[in-house]
Each structure stands twice: as C-alpha cells, then as structure tokens.
Amino acid sequence: MATDMMGIGGTVGILGGGQLGRMMSMAARAMGIRTVIWDPVPSSPAFVVADGSLALPYDSAEALGTFLSQVDRVTYEFENIDWELAQRIAEDKPVFPHPRILRTSQERVREKDTAREWGLSTTPYRRVGSVSEVVQAVRELGSPGVLKTVTGGYDGKGQVVIREVSEAAQAFAALAGAGPYIYEKWVHFVREVSVVVARDVQGTIVTYPVTENHHHHGILDYSIVPARISAAQRTLVEESARRLASGLQLVGVMALEFFVSEDGAVLFNEMAPRPHNSGHWTIEAAWPSQFTQHMRAVAGWPVVPPRWWGPAVMINLLGDLFLDGQWSRVTQVATLDGVQIHWYEKREMRPGRKVGHLTIVADSLDRALEQARMAKRLLGGEWNDGS
Ligand code: AMP
Secondary structure (H helix, E strand, C coil): CCCCCCCCCCCCECCCCCHHHHHHHHHHHHHCEEEEEEEECCCCCCCCHCCECCCCCCCHHHHHHHHHHCCCCCEEECCCCCCHHHHHHHCCEECCCCCHHHHHHHHHHHHHHHHHHHCCCCCCCEEEHHHHHHHHHHHHHCHHHHHEEECCCCCCCCCECCCCHHHHHHHHCCCCCCCEEEEEEEEEEEEEEEEEEECCCCEEEEEEEEEEEEEECCEEEEEEEECCHHHHHHHHHHHHHHHHHHCCCCCCCEEEEEEEEECCEEEEEEEECCCCHHHCHHHHHCCCCHHHHHHHCCCCCCCCCCCEEEEEEEEEEEHHCCCCCHHHHHHHHHCCEEEEECCCCCCCCCCEEEEEEEEEEECHHHHHHHHHHHHHHHCCCCCCCCC
16 A cells, blocks of 8 residues: 655645545645545535535445545544545545544544553543443442443534433433433533644654643634643653554544543543644634645645644634624634634534634633634633632
C-alpha cells in the first residue's frame, strides 16, 4: 500500500462534507492537493470548496466505485462514518487514520479500554445492558454517575445522569432501545481540556497547546488557549496523547478530551481521530493549522512541530442565534479587533446546529475573553459561565 509522499495535484477523498471536511478541503487546496468529498446530503457545506463531490448514499456501490476511481488516498471528517465502509475502501486505497482507529473511537467502552491499555487514566466505568446491571454498576462504582449509549452519542445526546441507585430504572427507560450502555462515575471536574496530536507515516508525533473547553447543553460553546491548568497537568495531557497516538499507529490528526478533576487528576474521556472543534483556533493562532497538519499527514508529508502565536478564544456560532433568518448580521462582529469570522454556509439554521465559529486573538487571554464576550453580546447570545 502506497504510503509515500503524495505530490502536488494528488487527490484526497474525504468521507463527510460538513464544516470539518470543508476546512480540510480549504487547507488541502492551499497545498495544491485536490479533494473529492462524498456525502449523501446535496447541500453539504464542503462541496463548494472541493474539486469534486459525490452526493450519493454511503451504501451505494456505484458511488463507491466512482469515489475510488477519483482519489489517491482517503480520510474522513467525522466518527459516525461506517467503519466497514472505511475498511472496504482501505482494501483499494490508503485510509488515514486507519479504519481500526475509527472503529475504536465509535464505541465508548472500547475507546476507554484502549486508552487504559496505553496507560491513560479514566473515571471508573462499566458496560451495562439491563436495569439490574445498571443497579449493580451504580452500587459498585458509586454515584452520581452518567448512563450513556455506547455508540452514536455526540454533543451530549444519549446521556442521562443518575444521582442515586433508585434512579437507575428510570434512566435506563429514558434511553430505551438505544443500548448497549456505559455507566460512568461522575467526575467533579474543574476543567475540561483537549489536545490535538498529529503523527505522520514515519512515526513523528507533535502536539498542539492544550485547550480548555466550555460546554453548554452538551455542545462545545467556547474554547480557550492556553488552558488554565498546571504545567504538570499539561505535560500529563500531552504525554497521554503521544502514548495513544503511538500505540494506535495514528496517521493524521486526533483530538483527545480529558477532565481535570477537583483532586487534580487528568482523566481521559474520549477521542476523535480527526481535526476537532476545540482545535479550530489553530487556523489563526498557530502554524500549521490542525487542518493543514492533518492533510500533510494524510498526504504522507511529515508533520511539523506547531508554532503557536499566542492566546486565543474560539466561540461556536449555533443556529439558535439566527433562527430569524438574518444570518448576514454575523458581520456585526467584523468591526471588533482580533475577531475572525468563519461561516460554514449551511442553508438551514436549526437550534444546536453549528453554523460557524469566531476566533479571537489578542496579546493576553483576558483581552481575548473580553473581545469574545463583546462579540457574543453583539450577536445576541449569552456568555455562559463566569470565566
Ligand atoms: P461526552 O459525550 O462524553 O463528551 O459528554 C458530553 C459532556 O457531558 C462532557 O463534555 C461533560 O461536560 C459531561 N460529562 C460526560 N461524562 C461525564 C462524567 N463522567 N462526569 C462528569 N461530566 C461528564
């Protein structure tokens, strides 16, 4: 299987045409690499920036044949791509990161088991399939905790908090039919952080500065870099990412999310073998961006140690802010110093849907946060929490 350096004019196929595929494609284009994007949704935001697009179902044999005939190697932009499709593609063309990593990331128990295998710490957890197993897990691991679907959950969907054992049956019923499940002991965290790690085919590994993440209703609301954690915690996060990237033989970019608990422990929560929302700030505040770094690795080019230019805040723009259909008013924030608008050109504004993001760069984190609050206010949004 060819894993040599792909030349200018080579084509990377991308499974998925959302904003991540779009930003991957824009990065590839700057490098002279072509992209062909396969996504069943004809209005996919990545299509307008790709060299070719395929709006056909993922189970279409015709689409698979066309895709394979147009690409030199393949990557994907989200975890819910059928890993068997990725595996089938890998029989013909190199797929990075390897479909085995995609499969691991799709199942919470397998994901945490794998992280533990490579020496990362997690909150206690257990796979459960019935009410009695949930009851037993709550008794043995302790409460509060959270019952999650093992597959398919994202942005906080498919999760129910269990405060005490008497709530087990109700929680199980709330997720009915979506099993199997994982019960995890609740982490009293002071920070949620993530790190983007990149590894190339030669095995070189680099990491980006650790990012602090703030969620609202289970969706990433804003990210801050540098994360406000201790130097020792930062080192632990980076070392964990390196160990997992090496253990999994990653090629490409992967994000790992962690909780920093009240007692100072750094606990792995989940991973995504692709560029990540919490790494969007790297477009303005680092070189190369996570998207450029990913395309470099996928193309067989070496990854490079990222240069980091300084503090940044990234705010997600959700459809909720523009349900009035007046989304062109996003330009209101263009007058603010240090603010870059990213707009994904999604046609439909829906609550909870990520439709764009802002990156705010400044000489100090305080100043970046000040500008970020102002930007959010100008758009009619609320600043959630007291940072
Ligand atoms: P996840 O889908 O695992 O990323 O969970 C979504 C969000 O729910 C996380 O970002 C946390 O804010 C919260 N959460 C999930 N699992 C736990 C846990 N075991 N302890 C505390 N908070 C959690």
